[in-house]
Amino acid sequence: MSVLLDVKNLQTHFISKKQTVKAVDGIDISIKKGETVALVGESGSGKSMTSLSIMQLVPSPGGEIVGGEVNFNGRDLLKLKEKEMRKVRGNEISMIFQEPMTSLNPVLTIGEQITEVLRYHKKMSKEQARRRAVELLKLVGFSRAEEMLKDYPHRLSGGMRQRVMIAMAMSCDPKLLIADEPTTALDVTIQAQILEFMKNLTHQFETAILLITHDLGVVSEVADHVVVMYAGQVVETSDVERLFDEPKHPYTQGLLNSIPAIEGEIERLQSIKGNVPLPDEMPAGCRFAPRCPKVFDKCLTSNPELIPQEQGRKVRCYLYEEGEDAV
């Protein structure tokens, strides 16, 4: 399979007079056509900023993409003019957000919010767009799609709104769907349903997904590949089976230990001690060192590179340097 999105050394900073926050500090992500890649990490690790940077929707003034490449389908999006970038957004790359309750415009009908994208990018007539919108709403499980077009978002539940968001995001048949915690705000039964719709639709349209989440249960269910982020950097990347079988980075191990095990005897739920470092107190060495159970001298003085492992895995940890034994 060919590579669809290849993000290289992406850096997004929040620059103010007081300080520079390196929200995204040299991220690499690669997604193949039709593949689902999960981006995981604790709150504040820079997941949303990574996705907004890919879309070039970083809040401005303040946020700024200061370096790197976002190669998409053979061209670097960061080099495109704003006008060309607009043709990519919502059309080739679309996005759904964490907050279904507030992500739809309260004063526009569902129909308007779906058809406007089709008319803008695909130059459809009103009638064509309307028919397509009905189709899309049916695909995300609304049986009375026709009447729904005239409804306003406030009448819908969170799960229904997220389904509308999916229909909207899929309307132009994008090559990549970025889903920023699409199910976090929903209750568990609805979560499964939303994921199901996302999986089916993207499979049907051969859309690749960048799924941002901190729910490792979701990751194991839908992702092919996982990128683990910590404090603005990638600390481990792996295919999903190997990551769950044998997590390498102590941070990943910590994340996996903090999922409650459902089968077997009740395990003690372990959480990683401490918090993500604040931007103005970044450790000099490895960013995870202050919380790492396996920390040793070298970790405190310099930050490791991403070290290649077998099967294309990579890990940012001195434990896996040439000559060290995995612990």
Next chain:
Amino acid sequence: MLSYILRRIIMAVPILIGISILTFSVMHLAPGSPTSMLLAPDIGPEVRIAFEERYGLNDPIPVQYVKWMGAMIQGDMGYSLVRVGMPVSEMIMNRLPNTLILMGASTIIAIVISIPLGIISARRQYTVTDYSVTFGSFVGIATPNFWIGLLLIMWLSVNLGWFPSGGTHTLNEPFSILDRLHHLFLPALVLATADMAGLTRYSRSSMLEVIRQDYMRTARAKGFTENTVIYKHGLRNGLIPIITIFGLMLPSFFAGSVVVERIFAWPGIGDLLITSVFQRDYPVIMGITMISAVLVVLGNLLADIAYAIFDPRIEY
């Protein structure tokens, strides 16, 4: 919708009764009586008693109120004490259209200038543009209407001669819409300045609130231009609270029109009100107060209905 409107109208009744009682009482507490105004000081007491008798000025105040209110409901506001024999309703109706035209024009000016300024200011928050608009608004808020009015008359009509300094039209000339607009512009602009500053501030903060909403990010993620995002997705949301502000501004608008009409010799009910106050022409004063109250209540009702139309989340 219809029942919502009806409910709102019924709710307005006690408000209007309250206002009428208040005006009526205040008017009677004020020093100076119509008798002392209208009759020569050297007039004999029997004439005075006859006068008071004739106009019901000796009745107990509650009785006077009930009589006045009863007639009022039937559209009879009594007769002017000064221009004897002239029905108050006729005096007001002769003047009311001028006031409504003036207010209408100023509302349009205020909207056309303030809302775009507020939007621009919000889009360029913390830039020179934003600071200039903010500074201008505060100057506008702090400067009294009559002073701006006098200044503009001095500058634009006296010095430059671009606009007439008063009246609704050039006397002794056939009706011409251009001539009317020419006369209307300055007073309407001055009246607008009072609320423009506030309206600009409200539009700015309302748009700032809207700009950081999630649905705006959704709209941007759809690939729309920033103008489409702001004007299609943002503006309607931003206008909703401004509609209410409009309703709330109406009373100050009336107050402003009194001053502006006076300065520009604009024959509206505000100008009439001042004349009547000086002459202690009670029926006229009360008539105007009541009409203004009805108009303000009506204006708020319209604002509420507009709100319900604009915001699909309102259930009525």
